[in-house]
Amino acid sequence: MSKLNDLAHIPWQALQFYSTAPYPCSYVGGRVARSQVATPSHLIDSRVYGELLRMGFRRSGTFVYRPNCDGCNACTPLRVPMATFIPTRSQKRAWVRHSHEYRARVVPLEYRPEHYELYLRYQRLRHHGGGMDRDSREQYQHFLLQSHVDTMLVEFRDADGALIMVSLIDILADGLSAVYTFYEPEIHGSLGTFGIMWQIEQAKRLGLQYVYLGYWIEGSDKMSYKANFSPCEMLRDGVWQTA
Numbered sequence: 001m002s003k004l005n006d007l008a009h010i011p012w013q014a015l016q017f018y019s020t021a022p023y024p025c026s027y028v029g030g031r032v033a034r035s036q037v038a039t040p041s042h043l044i045d046s047r048v049y050g051e052l053l054r055m056g057f058r059r060s061g062t063f064v065y066r067p068n069c070d071g072c073n074a075c076t077p078l079r080v081p082m083a084t085f086i087p088t089r090s091q092k093r094a095w096v097r098h099s100h101e102y103r104a105r106v107v108p109l110e111y112r113p114e115h116y117e118l119y120l121r122y123q124r125l126r127h128h129g130g131g132m133d134r135d136s137r138e139q140y141q142h143f144l145l146q147s148h149v150d151t152m153l154v155e156f157r158d159a160d161g162a163l164i165m166v167s168l169i170d171i172l173a174d175g176l177s178a179v180y181t182f183y184e185p186e187i188h189g190s191l192g193t194f195g196i197m198w199q200i201e202q203a204k205r206l207g208l209q210y211v212y213l214g215y216w217i218e219g220s221d222k223m224s225y226k227a228n229f230s231p232c233e234m235l236r237d238g239v240w241q242t243a
Helices: 046-054 089-101 114-128 138-143 191-205 225-227
Strands: 015-017 033-040 059-060 063-067 078-080 101-105 151-157 161-170 175-182 210-214 233-236 239-242
Touching: 046 063, 046 161, 089 191, 114 138, 114 161, 114 175, 138 175, 161 191, 175 191, 191 210, 210 225
Parallel strands: 175 210
Antiparallel strands: 015 033, 033 063, 059 063, 078 210, 078 233, 101 151, 151 161, 161 175, 233 239
């Protein structure tokens, strides 16, 4: 296994990295966070971003970052290897049930009022008070619809054509990266699990090695579901290790 925390191996000399000012951590209460940001964003295409992703970076719109906090390394990048992944019974049930109920369709990466309305309902009912429940159309577009990498926007509809779920997924050389998923909050079931299972099935179909699920934080209820997709790998001290 190779060390991935050395930025010097990246051949793109034009890239620069800086640390943000401290800001309140949104995951661990009472803590202050910092991020290391890669710039300029217009040079970070799919090839460059794939390298950065393997080093623990993520993106929000065109903002590419990784945690760089003082005295804290709780945010742990997590990915699921396709070669060894074994779904649990509940994951299998979610896949079988919802794959028959909903039809997936890749649509152009552009603003759709129906998607935005679903996004706001999801934020207001599932993440009320988190700040994103007040996102304007411009904030929504910047977060989800601005991308310099190969990105697909996938919508899931039921048999009557009702919009149920939307997923934003980056397609990279070695895998898929789950950017964000939101769904109809009043539907009871396992839509979040189904969304990840759909990405895993797509990665297998495309012959890709991994599905990157972003950051996992031990003890965080928001993040705990990610480690349920096992065996998974986590990036610790610059090395991807089986968790």
